Amino acid sequence: MALPLNPPLADLASDASTAFREAFGSEPTLHAAAPGRVNLIGEHIDYCDGFVMPFAIERYIVFAARANGTPEAHIGSTGQDLVTLDLSKRKEPGIPKWANYIRGVIRGFQDRGHHIPGFDAWIVSSVPLGAGLSSSAALECAAATLLEGLLDTVMETKEKALLAQKAEHDFAGVPCGIMDQFASAFGQANRLVLIDCQSGEPELVPFENPDLTVLIANTMVHHELSDGGYAARRKNTEDGLAILGKPSWRDVEMSDVEAKWDELGEPVNRRARHVVSEIARTIGAAKSLKQNDFEALGPLMAASHDSLRDDFEVSCKELDIMVEIARSIGRSGGVIGARMTGGGFGGSTVTLCESGRASEIAETMAAEYEKATGIKPEIFASRPSRGAHLF
Ligand code: GAF
Numbered sequence: 109m110a111l112p113l114n115p116p117l118a119d120l121a122s123d124a125s126t127a128f129r130e131a132f133g134s135e136p137t138l139h140a141a142a143p144g145r146v147n148l149i150g151e152h153i154d155y156c157d158g159f160v161m162p163f164a165i166e167r168y169i170v171f172a173a174r175a176n177g178t179p180e181a182h183i184g185s186t187g188q189d190l191v192t193l194d195l196s197k198r199k200e201p202g203i204p205k206w207a208n209y210i211r212g213v214i215r216g217f218q219d220r221g222h223h224i225p226g227f228d229a230w231i232v233s234s235v236p237l238g239a240g241l242s243s244s245a246a247l248e249c250a251a252a253t254l255l256e257g258l259l260d261t262v263m264e265t266k267e268k269a270l271l272a273q274k275a276e277h278d279f280a281g282v283p284c285g286i287m288d289q290f291a292s293a294f295g296q297a298n299r300l301v302l303i304d305c306q307s308g309e310p311e312l313v314p315f316e317n318p319d320l321t322v323l324i325a326n327t328m329v330h331h332e333l334s335d336g337g338y339a340a341r342r343k344n345t346e347d348g349l350a351i352l353g354k355p356s357w358r359d360v361e362m363s364d365v366e367a368k369w370d371e372l373g374e375p376v377n378r379r380a381r382h383v384v385s386e387i388a389r390t391i392g393a394a395k396s397l398k399q400n401d402f403e404a405l406g407p408l409m410a411a412s413h414d415s416l417r418d419d420f421e422v423s424c425k426e427l428d429i430m431v432e433i434a435r436s437i438g439r440s441g442g443v444i445g446a447r448m449t450g451g452g453f454g455g456s457t458v459t460l461c462e463s464g465r466a467s468e469i470a471e472t473m474a475a476e477y478e479k480a481t482g483i484k485p486e487i488f489a490s491r492p493s494r495g496a497h498l499f
Pocket residue numbers: 150151152153154155242284285286287288333450451452
């Protein structure tokens with residue numbers, strides 16, 4: 109089985125342009141794109157001042173757009189009713205919910221004193237929805253990039269990512285960290301986006317060895333971060349830090365957690381153990397990657413998954429099965445490491461493997477997963493790719 113190809117941006121732009129012409133009867137003048145992301149390691153610690161190591165994937169949300177000379181935005185997307193937004197008013201969350209990511213971004217620009225000109229836009233996407241690959245951050249970052257184009261202004265990349273994160277907090281109700289929007293905004297071809305979430309600074313780390321492939325396996329179990337599990341985990345970590353009496357998780361040692369294990373209580377003590385151990389694993393992984401020691405990632409990814417499953421409790425049966433299949437293929441079968449990726453509660457796994465055996469590994473994972481769950485997964489490979497841009 110050949111791995112499915114990621115649709116080239118030019119094809120997505122052409123599809124968006126065709127739909128735009130049919131909907132609005134004119135040619136788009138602008139295209140904006142932003143990618144989803146996969147995270148290699150550093151999970152649920154972006155909101156704990158930790159380190160995370162995602163990269164932008166070759167899956168994009170693309171807007172085709174054109175100013176329309178009215179005070180309104182008309183936004184279409186396949187399978188959805190056309191949305192009309194009155195740009196003369198400060199945006200608030202509304203219906204349909206999917207447009208809230210765009211409303212939130214518009215509001216971010218309005219809060220910065222921008223007057224958004226009316227526009228028509230059509231959206232196409234190759235980022236799977238609800239797969240834990242940050243389609244929401246891609247939509248926010250693509251919308252922000254489109255507004256930059258319409259306003260003929262360029263925002264600092266970090267400011268744009270923070271504006272997008274605020275849209276997610278205030279308009280989608282998800283108290284997310286900075287990982288997804290940073291990966292979507294800062295991503296570059298052949299670079300991991302290593303983020304120090306305490307300083308808020310990203311570092312682009314080369315990842316260009318052609319012998320290594322990253323497989324992304326969508327379990328097809330829909331992941332929804334707005335249903336409370338994510339916010340509850342974040343609250344656990346805030347409660348834990350308050351009990352530990354430290355200014356930041358970066359000041360917490362495992363011995364501090366052990367000393368206050370009973371006081372932290374269930375489940376906060378295990379959440380704390382995850383945070384402290386995952387920060388250490390991510391620092392270790394970043395160091396190994398910079399020394400081109402990819403083999404060291406295997407045990408770190410395995411320990412990360414186990415900690416997310418047992419201590420942070422954000423995995424699910426299907427993610428565990430998919431990771432277990434990759435693990436049983438093992439190093440001798442070409443698998444270096446595997447773990448769940450993203451927020452969890454469904455979504456995708458990430459598997460680092462030898463390029464020469466990637467198709468064979470994906471085929472085995474798909475067949476074994478379907479045998480175990482009755483669900484056909486979607487498995488594809490992606491190299492680190494370019495972040496949000498106009499074209
Ligand atoms: C989601 C969030 F949006 C991120 O900020 C991050 O916390 C991630 O879950 C877990 O690592 O994708």
